[in-house]
Amino acid sequence: MTKGRRGLKLHLDALEREPADTRMKIRGLHDYRLTAAGLEGLGARTVTFSIQLKGVPLSALMSLSPGERDARLRATLKRQLARLTRDFPEANLNSRNPKRGSWTLDGVLPARKIRELARQPEVAELWVSAINGRSKRAHPAKKRWFCVWGLVAIQVERQRSGMMQVEDRLVIVRALSPDDAVERLGPTWNKYAEPYLNPAGYLVRWQFVEIKDVFGLFDDQLSPKGTEVYSRLRTVRVKPEYEWRSSLAPNKRLQRTPLAGVTKRRR
Numbered sequence: 001m002t003k004g005r006r007g008l009k010l011h012l013d014a015l016e017r018e019p020a021d022t023r024m025k026i027r028g029l030h031d032y033r034l035t036a037a038g039l040e041g042l043g044a045r046t047v048t049f050s051i052q053l054k055g056v057p058l059s060a061l062m063s064l065s066p067g068e069r070d071a072r073l074r075a076t077l078k079r080q081l082a083r084l085t086r087d088f089p090e091a092n093l094n095s096r097n098p099k100r101g102s103w104t105l106d107g108v109l110p111a112r113k114i115r116e117l118a119r120q121p122e123v124a125e126l127w128v129s130a131i132n133g134r135s136k137r138a139h140p141a142k143k144r145w146f147c148v149w150g151l152v153a154i155q156v157e158r159q160r161s162g163m164m165q166v167e168d169r170l171v172i173v174r175a176l177s178p179d180d181a182v183e184r185l186g187p188t189w190n191k192y193a194e195p196y197l198n199p200a201g202y203l204v205r206w207q208f209v210e211i212k213d214v215f216g217l218f219d220d221q222l223s224p225k226g227t228e229v230y231s232r233l234r235t236v237r238v239k240p241e242y243e244w245r246s247s248l249a250p251n252k253r254l255q256r257t258p259l260a261g262v263t264k265r266r267r
Contacts, residue, residue, distance in 0.1 A: 025118040028128035031136040036118070039128070042111035048130040049114065051093070051105040051123055053080045077101035080122035088117055143174040145217035146181035147230045150189065151210050157203040167206065172222075172229055178214040 026036050039047070056076045061069040078101040085093050091107040109117060111131065118126040152167040171188065175181035189208035198204045215230045222229075236242075 025123060026114065026126050026128065031139075032128070032131055032134050033137060034131075036115045039111050039131075040115050042131070042134075045111045045134070046108050046132040047111050047114050047128055048108050049106070050127045050129060051084075051107070051117075052125040052127075053077055053103050053105065053122055054124045055080075055103065074101035077103065081105060084117070084120060084122055087120070088113070091117065141176045143176055144220055145172055145222070145229075146175050146178060147172050147215040147217060148181050148185055149212040149215070149230065150185070150208055151212050152192070153207050153209050155205050155207050156198070166209075168212070170230055172217070178216065181214055182211055 026039070029035060029039060032039075034042075056073050061072060064072065077095075081093060081095055081101070084091070084105070088107075088109065091109045091113075093105045093107040096102040096104045096106065114126065114128070117123065148171050150169045150171065152169050154165040154167065156164070169192075171185060173181050173184055175184050193205045193207045195203045195205040213232065215232075217227070217229055219227050221227070
């Protein structure tokens, strides 16, 4: 067994011995080839991290008005911060929105105390962002799926006015980045624009005009059950068919949505 494979096996074996709750709560250790126990073994080395708080179960808020829900949620987030600050004063925990109460806290602790902090009932997840004296391993560039939205003009010879057709063409391609995806499709757009004769004898070509957007897919595999290949958020006027008319909601813990306040989603 090579040294690299042996090291990987030891890492996986150690990971298997980790309690499942700890493995799920502490994120970012893979970049340092560490388990939670391995991190604890680093002793006094300082670790910079962020915490996602648990908030409030959605079922506990359903009977309240929107304003009451927000007030109770924010008060709970502040209490959770206060409890963690009391129990881990050396972490210097900072809320990202002290006035209202934030889901996310930032702090610094010795490595030996990170696992204990992650186990606290107020903590949903703990993300390690830096470890003093340790560097993140470099990840080789990896291709993934992108959906490229191109605008195509269907040009007819000698047409200078009137109505014409255009095409919104969405093409998926494996690439290293959005710019790489656009570059890889260059030959495709050129071939797509090769002219042909229409029934009246005029030349026609489907000419690329511009890239409207590039969307990084969230799934690496295209599933026959359905895979999102493009998403774009828009603001529109409320219509009856758009309204929330049901009082039912899933019984999940209310958590911050990553799309809050965002006009466009990209990976």
